[in-house]
Amino acid sequence: MIEVEGLTKTFPTRSGRERIELRAVDGVDLRVDAGEIVGFLGPNGAGKTTTLRMLTTLIRPTGGRAVVAGHDVAKDPVGVRRSIGYVSQSGSTGPEARAGEEVVDHGMLYGVSRAAATARARELFAELELDGLWERKPRTMSGGQRRRLDIAMGLVHDPRLVFLDEPTTGLDPQARANLWEHIAALRAERGATVFLTTHYLDEADALCDRILVIDHGRIVASDTPDALKRQVAGDLVELTVADPSQVGAAVTALAAARPDEPPEVDGVRVAARVREVGDRLPGLVRALDDAGVVLAAIEVRRPTLDDVFLTVTGRSLREDA
Structure with a gap:
């Protein structure tokens, strides 16, 4: 056509x-x-x-x-x-x-x-x-x-x-x-x-x-x-730490899950993209527990088209709109 x-x-x-x-x-x-x-x-x-x-x-x-x-x-x-x-x-x-x-x-x-x-x-x-x-x-x-x-x-x-x-x-x-x-x-x-x-x-x-x-x-x-x-590197894992003093321990535990990039920290939120997250999530939860990290929330999010857009253009279409 x-x-x-x-x-x-x-x-x-x-x-x-x-x-x-x-x-x-x-x-x-x-x-x-x-x-x-x-x-x-x-x-x-x-x-x-x-x-x-x-x-x-x-x-x-x-x-x-x-x-x-x-x-x-x-x-x-x-x-x-x-x-x-x-x-x-x-x-x-x-x-x-x-x-x-x-x-x-x-x-x-x-x-x-x-x-x-x-x-x-x-x-x-x-x-x-x-x-x-x-x-x-x-x-x-x-x-x-x-x-x-x-x-x-x-x-x-x-x-x-x-x-x-x-x-x-x-x-x-x-x-x-x-x-x-x-x-x-x-x-x-x-x-x-x-x-x-x-x-x-x-x-x-x-x-x-x-x-x-x-x-x-x-x-x-x-x-x-x-x-x-699928071209976006892994699912986004977001950890919200209950105690701000435990952010460093959360970063260490999430880094051990071998994300493609070092975890990002935004206040009490620690996030990184992790491939094969289904296999690695149990180990991450155990590592957080062993370190005594108390979480207010944990979220795993599949890549979205906005993630794709950000990857290929360097901009978010939602922000651009």
Whole structure:
């Protein structure tokens, strides 16, 4: 569905009086197969939005090649636009338009007849839990309802490839979870391919078959969520010591569990990543007991996508967001 080779984008800018070129995207290679849900992650300024805008023909590439839904983005941008659905982060519905009419008009812009667009829009309203909102104006809807309406706009012409740009930003947890179900259904029930950008790592973990991480204009990681998490060195073991005077003994005991890096100390908290923690945890507990260390808490945490992000970019996506 998407084949990208050496995609680049530069922007002219100035450094003092000197005119220079800023390379926002620097030779990106990526592939998305039909039927995949792929998450696209990156820190602010990493090139994520610029890449997405090139793939959706909103800006032209400076170099490289990108074929989207069988159409070259540089040679046949109209063909790309006719073949994809695009749901922008800011949404595309007018606040004063009536919801149903807005979706029908959007379908007609793609060459769908009014009758077919109306039937399709009614179907989408039912699937996306927008029943009873056909005559409502978007400004009177909740955030979750507006985002589902945006998705209906992006699907009314029945595209096989859908781009979702930060689809759940600003939604409450219940609305986010509800929208996740609808996004998963795009592939499960419609066979659509989904290219998703998000700042929510739990969202990428729950929805995506593969994750692409971009940083400094280049793809720095590409794999399934589980495979990426396995690249992080071990599970995080966190010890919270009841008596601050015993922190040193806790450090010694945790170091004996052979972590990849020396334990880190933050007040009464001692932490380190330990491989094969299931085998080493009993020995760690015995060593703490032998040293007389009293713990207020002990926690073992599997690697998360935020740990992956920190490993490959040196930054936490949660902090960056």
